[in-house]
Amino acid sequence: MSNSFKYAVAEDGICTLTIDQPNSATNVMNQDFLDGFRAALERALADDQVKGIILTSAKSSFVAGADLKSMEVTLFGKPSAKTLYEQCWEFSSLLRRMETGGKPVVAALNGPALGGGFEIALASHYRIAADVRGMMVGLPEVGVGLLPGAGGTQRYLRMIGVAKALPLLLQGSQLKPDKALELGLVNEVVQADDLLPAARKWLLGSPDPVKPWDKKGFQVPGGSNPMLPNLAQLFMGTAANLQANTYHNLPAPLAITSCLYEGMQLPIDKALQVECKYFVKLNLDPVAGNMVRTIFINKGEADKLVRRPAGVEKRAHKKIGVLGAGLMGAGVAFVAAQNGIEVILIDRDQAAADKGKAYSEARLRKDLERGRIKPEKVDAILARIHPTTDYAGLSDVSLVVEAVFEDRGVKAEVFAKAEAVMPADAVLASNTSALPITGLAETTRRPANVVGLHFFSPVERMPLVEVIRGRQTGDTALAHALDFVAQLKKTPILVNDSRGFFTSRFIGAFINEGLTMVKEGIDPALIENAARMTGYPVGALTISDEIGLDLAYKGAQQQAQDLGKDNKPGSSVDVIATMVATHGRHGRKNGKGFYEYAADGGKRLWQGLGDIWPRRPEAEQPGVQEVKHRMLYAQFADAARCIADGVLMDPADGDIGGCFGVGFPIYLGGPFAAMDTVGIAAVVAECDRLAARYDAERFAVPKLLREMAAEGKTFYGPNRVVPPARQVTRA
């Protein structure tokens, strides 16, 4: 057993338990931790000298919560429900023991206490939060498909009532100390130096070690009968809103609501068991595992630049150039400036460059009005953006982002201008979403320094950056580009250059399938609803209208030009051509696309679609499941080809890219996580069925996937396949 818990009893009978897990920057709740906690607690309870207990931490945070990384074993090892229950109950019952042990415990929160860490605090008899930078308390488990299974739901409920507890739990709210105090979730907020003295003072006042709910006559605040009118409304509305917002795809919010609905009607010990059982249920559901893996584990590694080539010293970018002050360029400039980087923002004329800076001004002004930022900070950020037409400012930049028109000629021109001035070791990055990097690099002086940095709009909100390695991109430039992404606090995925990279072709598969179904006479409403029900934020027809049908049309024409006789137009190209060329419908931008757009912002599907592409009779319309599968499996097949062809080096990049960049349903974890969950053999069988029924190419399964099915290999886990791109050693 480790000695994570330092035990010290003072003359006044106050025992201080200081949690200080060896060899870790944070206190993580693993088995060692639990054993140490139990031992220390029992010792304090048995010790006649001890009148009261202070629980605090020697780290910068209090307790970091459950060890999600070790949960990966649990989540994918498929232990039995019984085993999981015993594990969960071990912790919950330990906290209950602390709560009912007969001696007062005060949680002295020196730093953030989230998830399991806050559950420890909630089981304590008093909570004091230190008002330090970054201090947060809360129960965010819903965000990874779980719930707080050690009393979090039941103690929130009994402390502040259903109406207040429900939104906090469903949103996984992380609270600043003053907000937590206001809600009644902590008892005091003090300066850091006063934390332990305040804890001691409370204990010396001989406080009651019995919680309200362990006393006779206790009533849950706001009522404990869900059939009472106000609570009935709340539960009915909550259940309905969950279905409306999550389309039956997220089990965690429903489980949390049931913990409250059922728990409020039970005495706390029974209620804690029910909570534990719902926790186990979530653990057994593949959603939690997939969300933990993608959102927490894989994203965490990506944020730490796991793909960064070794042996290259870290580059701290202090000054960059942005070529093109349009929407994307302005966004990149904004985020860079927010993160302390000077930006030379260049455009063809000064007015355009100034307009690019105005993007930042507008957003900062909004934040200022809402009190989210101080005026000094606003000034500091804006001072870093230098709009100009003069390339001379690039002489001491470490990186340049090109964000001009998607036109080879225009790009070549600005590349040349920039390269004439910028340092030889600076990275030249293109934000292109469509033109292969290798080709762009060939027009430059130093192709080894050319890399793709594909940002997503709006840049300040979208966490993903698709980093594209051209055939000639060197390790140094790649490493420095990743350093830049990290400085912007964004999440990079690494993609090997090819047409459409990963994200563009991946979402393209989804859109293409949706639009193809329109020309087959399938109900447009069905196509759109099926997408939302699958968990995509919006349907294919909606996205197409938002992006602009005219842009898609231009892209298709460009591709035809590029590839000449080798061009294979997608199955929806004729749909787009008809909409744009024959009917002049460009999408939202000109008020008409697949939808008709009203002045008040409303929209309805265009009735004219049925005239161009006659609707199939009701009996011949597909079921919603078939429509869902067409879109999903078209993407599965495409993602599998990306791994097989070496576009992706690792399934994690595909999952992160899909979910954080282009709207793939997060509860599935991403295309590769989803394929593992469905089962590779089942994916192959379904793709073959769809290929035979609809189109051999769109659902074509790469040989790699068939081999995986035959060998029992998966994308993740102990039987993971080695992606072909990893098998190639770079010269």
Added chain:
Amino acid sequence: MTEAYLYDHVRTPRGKGKPDGALHEITPIQLATQMLQAIRDRNRLDTRLVEDVILGCVVPVGEQGGNIARIAALNADFAQTVPGVQINRYCGSGLEAVNFAAAKVRGGLADLVIGGGVESMSRIPMGADGGAWAMDPQVANKTYFVMQGISADLLATKYGLSRQECDAYAVESQRRAAQAWAEGRFAKSVVPVKDVIGLPVLDHDETVRGDTTMEKLAALKPAFAEMGAKAGFDSIALQRYPRLELIEHMHHAGNSSGIVDGASAVLVGSKAIGDQLGLVPRARIRSAVTVGSEPTIMLDGPATASRLALRKAGMSVGDIDLFELNEAFSSVVLAFMAELAVPHDRINVNGGAIAMGHPLGATGGMIIGILLDEMERRNLATGLVTLCEAAGMASATIIERV
């Protein structure tokens, strides 16, 4: 097989289901009691021969709890030997009570049974009984629960109905009800409700508004639009019916059933008991069914129930001379008419619940009586009465005059 016959039926007039309604001062036990007494007195029944009292009551809590049927029988001075049971098949309870009575008779297990129902919506509001369907998150989630007003709008959208059509139907219901009252078509079966000193407190259906017009209804905002959008019910409905783009909201208080107080009683028996007591049977139960249907749209079961009742009776739609379908919402009847190709001059000819109100547990016992009276008035042979019920159910009964 023994046949089951309808011998008599009575109903209270329907009082407005609010505190200012004429029947608000009358306890629900009293409403039920007076109808049991009426059916006893009109038929000079020796109540020792009544073998069961089955009353529908959809919100059996508070004053309506504790098996109101048995208690009403005692309170009506029926013989102590008369048992009673309260049932709940939601809005069709009154008809189901008659169906259960008929089943007992047909099965040879009883000779004389009273069916019917009671509901005082002004004193015991809808929903007061709670229940897991809407409230338990696991259940609501699993069953895609939506409020019934959303179901009505969903039904209207699915059948491509317009606001105008729904309002026009409502205007006609009011006109027909007003005309029926004016012509005394209900006179022989509506029994005025009396107070404790024997004075009548109500002798007509209080909520009829014969002067309803399209303009008046057009002023009403759709009642369920906000709930559909804000509470998420529209999204749930579309998840069940994904071929629809959105839910068109068109129902409001003016084209939905009225909230009222009322009670009914129906005398069901074998031929033998009729002969014994000198009672003339008025109609024979040909068939009686209840079906389950999709619970989210909730209200489209009557067509299925009717088709099944017809099949069991060896009949077709064309064999039915007259229909009564409870007017839960305009779309319920309009959708039914479209499904079975029933013309408007053969259904709800004396108006319906949109005009006269729908006292939940009692209605089924009322509209089977309205159907029978009108069949007699027009000298028609066959009739079908049906009601949609919550959670996706519907009951239908076919009667034939004798």
